[in-house]
Amino acid sequence: MTGARHSVPVALVTGAGSGIGRATAIELAGRGYMVALLDRDERGIAETETVITAAGGQVEPIPCDVTDVARVATVLKAFTDQYDRLDAVAACAGIEVLGDVLTLEETEWKRALDVNATGVFNTAKHTMPYLLDGGGAFVAVASDAGVFGAQGYSAYVASKHAVVGLIRCMALDFGPRGVRSNVVCPSFVETPMADRIFAASSSEDYDFYQAIVPLGRFAQAREVAQVIAHLLSAEASYTNGLVYNVDGGSTAGYYRSGTASSHM
Ligand SMILES: NC(=O)c1ccc[n+]([C@@H]2O[C@H](COP(=O)([O-])OP(=O)(O)OC[C@H]3O[C@@H](n4cnc5c(N)ncnc54)[C@H](O)[C@@H]3O)[C@@H](O)[C@H]2O)c1
Numbered sequence: 001m002t003g004a005r006h007s008v009p010v011a012l013v014t015g016a017g018s019g020i021g022r023a024t025a026i027e028l029a030g031r032g033y034m035v036a037l038l039d040r041d042e043r044g045i046a047e048t049e050t051v052i053t054a055a056g057g058q059v060e061p062i063p064c065d066v067t068d069v070a071r072v073a074t075v076l077k078a079f080t081d082q083y084d085r086l087d088a089v090a091a092c093a094g095i096e097v098l099g100d101v102l103t104l105e106e107t108e109w110k111r112a113l114d115v116n117a118t119g120v121f122n123t124a125k126h127t128m129p130y131l132l133d134g135g136g137a138f139v140a141v142a143s144d145a146g147v148f149g150a151q152g153y154s155a156y157v158a159s160k161h162a163v164v165g166l167i168r169c170m171a172l173d174f175g176p177r178g179v180r181s182n183v184v185c186p187s188f189v190e191t192p193m194a195d196r197i198f199a200a201s202s203s204e205d206y207d208f209y210q211a212i213v214p215l216g217r218f219a220q221a222r223e224v225a226q227v228i229a230h231l232l233s234a235e236a237s238y239t240n241g242l243v244y245n246v247d248g249g250s251t252a253g254y255y256r257s258g259t260a261s262s263h264m
Contacts, residue, residue, distance in 0.1 A: 006083040012036040015093030017044020019191030023221035029057030038062040066119030076126045086130035088232040091140040116159035135178040144187040171241030180240040187247035189219040215248030
């Protein structure tokens with residue numbers, strides 16, 4: 001790092017142009033971080049920037065596709081050289097890909113793995129040297145699809161299992177050197193991604209996904225963002241390699257609303 005060390009903690013959020021990434025950037029800015037907003041969607045970045053700067057926060061927009069490893073390396077080097085510190089990384093960028101082995105095209109399979117898994121790898125690879133410099137923390141967003149299967153989501157589930165495996169290894173590889181790595185696994189969160197999935201699904205599917213959540217509703221993006229910000233903070237200083245479900249209890253066990261166990 002070559003610039004003058006920035007006076008406030010610095011965070012990088014990928015997927016900061018929408019949904020969970022945007023909520024995470026807003027949450028981190030509210031906690032006093034200068035936040036780099038990385039996304040392939042420049043308009044989405046600009047909207048997030050407007051919200052944060054209107055509240056008095058500091059941001060640095062970084063238009064970038066997380067699958068473009070050369071560009072990820074270049075923009076992150078330029079960014080960290082400028083600020084001379086990196087305290088927290090939230091890897092939220094991701095895409096939904098629906099289909100099973102028969103219906104998925106190979107290109108869709110590869111795209112899911114490329115964005116959701118390799119995108120997190122690229123982000124980790126090109127931020128870890130800077131996190132190691134100052135003892136920072138890394139959080140990736142996987143999904144409940146990172147810890148169990150889901151009918152009709154083969155590529156998405158495989159990509160999210162890869163993220164969980166990657167983060168566990170990062171926890172082992174870099175924990176001894178002072179960098180904590182954790183992964184957050186939400187079930188459905190009310191974001192544009194969930195809207196697109198439900199628009200392509202039947203109303204029975206929507207009702208089913210809601211009925212298997214013991215809390216009886218989907219998450220708000222802010223509820224996931226608060227967990228991410230907590231895991232990145234010193235409050236979570238003894239967490240490392242944690243697979244943190246933010247799912248209203250839907251992976252706690254078999255559950256369907258409106259039913260009681262037979263012995264009650
Ligand atoms: N919404 C849900 O129900 C839900 C549930 C579990 C996990 N997740 C995961 O949470 C993360 C965020 O999802 P969301 O619901 O906020 O989705 P979203 O579609 O609202 O936002 C995703 C953001 O990632 C960006 N992005 C996508 N591909 C990119 C790429 N190649 N390079 C850079 N940016 C890219 C998009 O432009 C967008 O701004 C994803 O990893 C998703 O898989 C979402």
